[in-house]
Amino acid sequence: MIEEPRASAAIQSGTDYRLLIPFLSHVVLAQMLILVVRITTSYRTIELGLPVVWLGIIATGFAIVPALTALRVGRWIDRGNDAKACWVGAALVLVATMGFWAWPRSALHLLAFSILLGFGHMFCMAGHQMIAVRAGGARSRENVLGHYMVAASVGQGFGPFVVGWLGGSAALPPTHALFAMSLAAAALALGIALLITPESKRAPQREPAEVVPISHLLSMRGFPAVMVSSVVTITALDLLVIYLPVLGTERQIDSNHIGLLLTARSVAALVSRIFYYRLIMGVGRISLTLASMLGSAAGFLMLAMPLSLLAMYAVMIVLGFAMGIASTLTISSVVHLAPAHACGTALTLRMTGNRIGQIVFPALAGLLAAATGVASILFALGVGLAASGIAAAVRQPKG
Template sequence: MPQVRRQGAWLWLLVAAALLSQTALNLVRPVTTYKLLELEASAFTVGLVAAAYAVLPLVSAMWLGRLASRAGGLGRTVAIGAAVLGIGAAGLALAPNAALVGAASAVLGMGHLVFTIAGQSAVARYAPDDQLDKGFGWFTAAYSAGQMAGPLAGGLMLGAGSGGGSPEWSSSITMALWVGAAMSLAALPLMLLPSRLTAGAQRGAGGEASGSERAAAGEAAGEPPLAETSTGRATLARILRVPGVGSHMAASLALLAMLDILIAFLPLVAEGAGVPPAVVGALLAVRGGASILSRAFLPWLSRRLGRRALLLASLYGAAAALVAPPLTLGQPLLAGAFLFVGGLFLGLGQPITMTLVATAVPAPWRGPALAVRLMGNRAGQVAMPLAAGVAASGLGPAAAIWLCCGALALSGAEKAFRR
């Protein structure tokens, strides 16, 4: 048992670092919308800045995935991601106009990508196959905890009023962004401890070798790596040709786009309805808390219901529940109830798509395959906010959220009719 505890330490260090960095990220991103409102930006500009968050990750995800798959120790890579997140948040605090807010948002997105690829690759590399749901579940649960704590903290810092361009309001926005930067940098010591991420992680908690270790063991015994014998190098085209991978990526894209649109556009809807930032932060926190709950039960649900059924429930359930919050913001308890239900369903989808992609490809391809999944996510995070900004410009900010509900439902239909 002491050995099991020591071997599991890498996961809990990773989860703690993820909690800090994602709390910072989800504090900063809703506050960014209020900063843009302070700069008198339009709804389309809000969508443009939200899209800028994913531009750098879109063009670098595959390269970073290959880098993570070759890295000996992933702790330093996770730390670099946290540092870049902190730099992006500091840039947002200092940005004097919408163009520089967009540039800082791009840096923020790059830090999030580096952190996420390194963290996902660590789970895929060090956890045995029968523990992947647990590893990805806890890792994404830390993300959900950050999605709960970050908006709540940001809303409390901004308070109950809209500020109306007062110096105090501007100072509150800047202070919140600096707090986010400091919180992200606080994750660095966890990843730079002497017993960093790879310590005690060469085997999973059950003592079974992970897929990557089994491949390495075969190579040491004189067998060439799987990637060279049966499928070759893990390229983008080859990964996408693996049955099911494209469908899993589409589901992941729709789920993540909904999170981004809620973070960017719910404050806009609330501003028009006269709902203060503190209430918006609490509502976004309810969504994050619900996702923590569903992810905590993910291994149990997965064993009993199956991954496909859970993913379908995630897509359809989130699409149905999240149509309502823009219509009910004037009644915060009712809006919170819909966001709670939507958060339960949203929380299931992301870790399931990670597991489905990781298990669909050969073990040596897992790092690049998860990076391809993230690249698809980032493509959605560029395209969907731009489309949402156009919809919001013509039909109001609520249309941005409804557009994502439609994307979730379409992804669910594709999954349901796929053989």
């Protein structure tokens, strides 16, 4: 029997709304500004006339420090430091956005600030995911995870919308204005993060014997397959954000439509996450995993084809709905499989895998795009999503 994660005793059977409201507010703002900065960085790379391979290098920089540090952060969070992780992450993101606004002058500047942004984002994400477990307690966990992912979708929807709105019909949006707006949003996000309350004083620090080895997590049935599906899903979302602007320049699609396409995906993901709790209760974890991963794969395979703009909007809506469920399941399934006292470690192990994927695959994608174009990346992602989705559904334990 898989043990359910335990929150503090005060919220064991329900939702802690005093924690939930500032937490979800911070999720929305953090997701919005991270996406605005990353899309704007792609456009700034084009604006500077850099080779397309730099898009992959900069994306790799975003992921490299988290890949090396996430597990230690997870152990730290398991000792009751989830709120502090959000505080640290918000401060690092503020410093990074200050750098993007003041010194976006070269590829090396963009790379350095992307590394710092990724480090801050890792702290925020690790803290957010553990707070979602703590705020819901054992009975409301899936419901609160759904709320968390809805908030993430709202932020991810606002991000591309802001870029498209400021960019208008221009091929390149005003990057300096976007970086300035991101700096203001980061300052506000830090203020909201400080309102997230730490976990109440727990029992004395856990004995070393209770620390769950990484090898034990990886040996659990279904855990490696869920990890792989998580890596492929998150990397696919990441590469879509990075390379859709490049696909737009290849197909003469202006920045306004690129922003709206990404917004359509985020809105569809938001809608799917609103219904996530009902879907997982009604359909079941295994069937929902398979359907959402295969739906995501179909979306990427279709985007690789030379579609009309109207067809691209339709495909992005389907893709967004499917990936909204799939990405939520990658978090939910990790928490479902992990021992209660190692949720933070398990979630950051997932994050480490995601970041390794974000290091390896963007670099390979940059080389692939330079050689064969963006469509080949989308095709490869579609195949990877299908294969990993089938593996995750087959290997997950029943119940």
